[in-house]
Amino acid sequence: MTQLIISTPQWSKSEPDLADYENDVLKKQQALLKKELAKIAEQELRETEHSKQECLRQFKLWIAQNEDIRKCILDDSFLLRFLRVKKFSIPMAQQTLLKYLNYRKRFPHIFLEMDYSETKVNELISNGYIYVSPLRDNKGRRVVIYDLSKFDPKKHTGTDMARAHAITYETLISNEENQILGLTHVADISGVNASFLTLFSVTDFAVLIRWGEQSFPMRHKEIHILNMPQALKYVFDFAKTHMSQKLKERFMVHDSIQNLFEKLDPRCLPKEMDGGAISSKTMIQAWQNELDDKRKRLLAIDDIELLSDRGIICSKNKELMNQQQANLVGSFRKLEVD
Known part of the structure; x- marks a missing residue:
């Protein structure tokens, strides 16, 4: 596996101005990424320019001929997430696209009208429950930060929580x-208690x-859990x-x-987590700017229609899954008691 090592500068103890920070750090990271991205895509995803174009051609043809999908976004970036x-x-x-559309259809209260500006x-996002560091880790990945004490x-x-995650x-x-x-995820879950079960x-x-x-269609590469309460182990x-x-x-509990x-x-984390010199407030501000840039793009996904789920291949028997869920309800009840 190719490793992309990105070093970030050692800032002084005072927090850098956001504009200086963006010009210095982000531009350097982008330059490194452009040099290595194609190599990583080929080695990890089997992506070459030829395979990419040919697969996109076949994927678009299949969508055009699929009677169950209407008004699908057909630009390369949208479709490549499923191929990659x-x-x-x-x-x-193809199956992932169908499941993605069905997932959105199954939970419309979470996935429709994904507008970050919703109160x-x-x-x-503003209080720091979930946001994304503008600094990448040393493998070039964006770092999603969660602080459950802010929820x-x-x-x-639960819908508010799920929508914040979906939009992110x-x-x-x-x-x-x-x-x-x-992506890399870092979650401080010290603030979780039994009331989260509701x-x-x-x-x-x-x-x-x-x-x-x-x-x-998201690649979770590392998931770091920090400060897990003993009782939460059941969940x-x-x-x-x-x-x-x-x-x-890919889960690591610390x-x-x-x-x-x-x-x-640590430099890709906010200084409140003993990270670099960038505060969570500055990181959240930068993330809100990104959310604003993509807002219309996210809302446009609502136009895609899945008329039927008949094309989805199910891998597990639903009856067995329901039985497993029933057997594990006791774990949740035990947490409530604890």
């Missing part, structure tokens, strides 16, 4: 560099996780039963920030 996540296997990319979602279950719903991820995968390199039903929680991995174990083995192996820094360059 399946390493240019056209049948698998509830914007509150979660108040008495004020926000959809914005990120609209960028081709992120499609190729994948946010989702067991069934919806399981479906969101399982369908999300199968349907959302974590439940969630992992609905993940692929590959995704399970008992200290120092342990996290052995795996991740």
